[in-house]
Amino acid sequence: MEEENWVPDEPVYGLLVDLWGKAGNVEKAWRWYQAMLGAGVLPNVPTFNSLLSTFLRVNKISEASELLQNMLALGLRPSLQTYTLLLSCCTDGRSKLDMGFCGQLMARTGHPAHMFLLKMPSAGPDGQNVRSHANSFLDLMHSEDRESKRGLVDAVVDFLHKSGLKEEAGSVWEVAAQKNVFPDALREKSRSYWLINLHVMSEGTAVTALSRTLAWFRKQMLVSGCGPARIDIVTGWGRRSRVTGTSMVKQAVEELLNVFGSPFFTESGNSGCFVGCGEALNRWLVQSYVERMHLL
Known part of the structure; x- marks a missing residue:
């Protein structure tokens, strides 16, 4: 690109970060992200999410924390996908320390999904209290695209199930099914x-x-x-x-x-x-x- 005097823009930088990240090359993904900042190009939220996912896949929790801090410092709001990535990392945490660290990052996003989880009630005799809680949250998220909602619900149900909250997981799933979050299920x-x-x-x-x-x-x-x-x-x-x-x-x-x-x-x-x-x-x-x- 330099030889042809091409100047990369935000989509090009974002694509390079994403491609190298998905290829598992953390160093090159990070290098392109740094080049992006050095060129005065502001990353968007999807680019941050891509690099965040790259760090989390290789258990670089401290780097993920720094990246999230940079994202917030630039005035960008973490998206539903940002929170989903962190919740999945928490579920798959290799240690209680990793899970705790991911939990802190989830809280720092300030995303409504975190309050949804924190305020999740213990399932009553028929689970209606959990279903009402999930229904209200999904109504709040109505403007999100289906794929983002699907990803979050998948992460939430997986987290609840693996945390031993299986009654709650079942109730959340039932609401998601009623709202057609998984249309092909x-x-x-x-x-x-x-x-x-x-x-x-x-x-x-x-x-x-x-x-x-x-x-x-x-x-x-x-x-x-x-x-x-x-x-x-x-x-x-x-x-x-x-x-x-x-x-x-x-x-x-x-x-x-x-x-x-x-x-x-x-x-x-x-x-x-x-x-x-x-x-x-x-x-x-x-x-x-x-x-x-x-x-x-």
Whole structure:
């Protein structure tokens, strides 16, 4: 760029920071960020989020703290994505010290999502108090784009689940489902043939979503007397996927289904999809423990 006398602008600098960060090259991402500041170009919030994500992925918590401080000093307001990144880091903290540090950063953002978590009530007998709390917060966030809301809800449910607040996690999920935050999580492919899609979720959110969705099927069966003919549970890596390795979501889902003796199985050539069908599925769905699977 210098040889051609090109002067990078904010989008170009931001793209370079983002690309090197996603490539795992922290040093080059940081270097381009510094070059951006040196050129007198003000980073925007997405660029800050990109570099913040880069630091958090490699557990550079102190650098993330300094970056957040710089962001605030420049008068930029942390976004919903900023808070989501920090909450996910807190959930995956390698130590209580890391979790505490991330918690401090979350508070420093001043984002309403932090007060939502801090004021989360303990679930009452029917969970309605948590659902009301979640409903009010999501109403407050109505102007945010769907992807940002999806990311936050995924992080919140995952955090609650892994913190042992599984009743609260289930109630938050139910509200998010009602508000269509995860529009592809459940759909009817054809008459009585349903698809539960978990592949865009964290493992804590996936098992919560699956548990509450299966409980919903049970409730519908008890009311109508009719059950689904088939349910497919997609955990991410299907027949056409070129990804290899083990999916954390698949492992978590498989463990949950096995613990409760479910009739779901994987079809040949598609290990990422669990299939349940026929009378065996319906006999299992009406069992009382299906209503409480999310508490495991």
